[in-house]
Amino acid sequence: MANTAAVIGLGTMGSGIAQTAAQAGWDVRLFDPVAGVAQKGLESIRKSLKARQEKGRITESEMVSIMGRFALCETIQDACKGVDLVIEAIVEDLNIKRELFTSLGKNAPENAILATNTSSLCVTAIAASSGRPSHVVGMHFFNPAPVMKLVEVIRGDHTSAEAVQRTIEIARAWDKTPVVAKDTPGFIVNRVARNYYGESLRMLGENIADVETIDQIMSGVGGFKMGPFQLMDLVGIDVNLAVTKSVYHANFEEPRYRPHPIQQKMVDAGLLGKKSGKGFYSYGN
């Protein structure tokens, strides 16, 4: 009895989420409002599965069967047909998401869970435009979605307990570990992790230690897999700054979430980390 999900928005996260669902045996309907993006997303899923197959993690026939579960859709209505769950990973813009959820509220099956992968916006606010806030949850995945086990399941203020429970079960069916969080800026991870970077930037700015020393100490003393500067370079200094600003402003400029001039300077100078070849560290050609 295959379940069906719709994934709206086929960028990196959307593609990863779609792959996750298909790997778990779900049928997945794909839709992106921008022409050609869903196709590209599907292609990136194929590449990712191929890489797994080459590493011997899945067989050729498993790969074929997973790829067979996707359906490219031309419209939202088409994408929503017969689904148990819709999950969106479109642009992080509250108004655009609200418009989408109004549409989902009209087009998705009555009992479908409507999930948002938002990392920085208010789930309750998104839910309010859907016409059925009891069915709206946050389902926040981590990059790369097929690999990272955690899903933050976010209870909007009007989300029903049943919807939360169903979402937990879906996450588990997709081989993820769900945690349940209240609808607040940053949920759990993006809020609590802020000062791993924030304090490190302050220490750097005040010459308490340099980049390498701080990273070495976090690993060598603390046992962290990656130091804060290595992590910022990996994720993108711009991405980290954006999340920091989001949590900071959403909390009405709560001082302890304050971004640091060093990161702003680096972003302004195009030093974004690994993806730009240079960040706190330099990356080879």
Next chain:
Amino acid sequence: MAIKWGFGKREDKAKTPDEVDGNGAASNQVSATSAAITGRKRVIIHGNGFPAQHWVAKFKSEGMEHTWSAEASPEELASTEFEIIIETEWGDPGDPAAHQSPALAEGGAILVPCYAISPTNMAATLGLMASSTIGYTLFEPKVAETPEAPMIEIARPMQASDEACDKVMEFLNDVGFQAQIVGDAPGLVFARTLAMLINEAASAMTENIASAEDLDTAMKLGVNYPKGLLEWSDQLGAGLIVDILEGLCSHYEEDRYRPCPLLRHMQIAGKKFHEATNA
């Protein structure tokens, strides 16, 4: 081997053990002078503060001679001049009478714990001995799954002499630590960062963001933290975390560092995140 240990990028970094010896393991530097300090049992671990257990464990694992004040007789303490004094308690820096160090041999050095006080402020509590003082923080040395020597953070108070710096570096090499030299603020690098992370986790608990179990799971699985933050707080004790935060708060006089009231309550009531039932 005079080491400047100033602020900013340090040219002396090349002299920390892991770079002198190219393969990064300070414990490979078994030197002839190893017996010079530790062999004569003129190292004392003084007091019963948080890091005492970690120092004792390290000395025992290396089979090195040492005195621990908790196990020594008053006669021995009174009659010995120690070459290296490792203080483990920090008490109230405002109370000059609070500190009673054992006797320091000429040319000796004192390591003082800087979890909650800056090295310069901590050194000042040693009065005339301030110039022999070097700040440190030590946590449980990582389980030796890797061949690298465990890491310790050290920092130079403004008052410290070059000789004290050299002495401490030599001592740490002998004991088998990788020393990371950092700057003059409470909590050095790791203690400060961890305290702020735990503070935020406690603040999230205050707001009922998630259950303690889910919060810890989220940090381990979402950003690969080696332990849950609440679990970590339970292991170290809320009191240590509050101390570090209070130290940062008064050092910087910034709200940013104020301890979450929940942590204070847990310290006072002797509660843990993973035992306590939610209110």
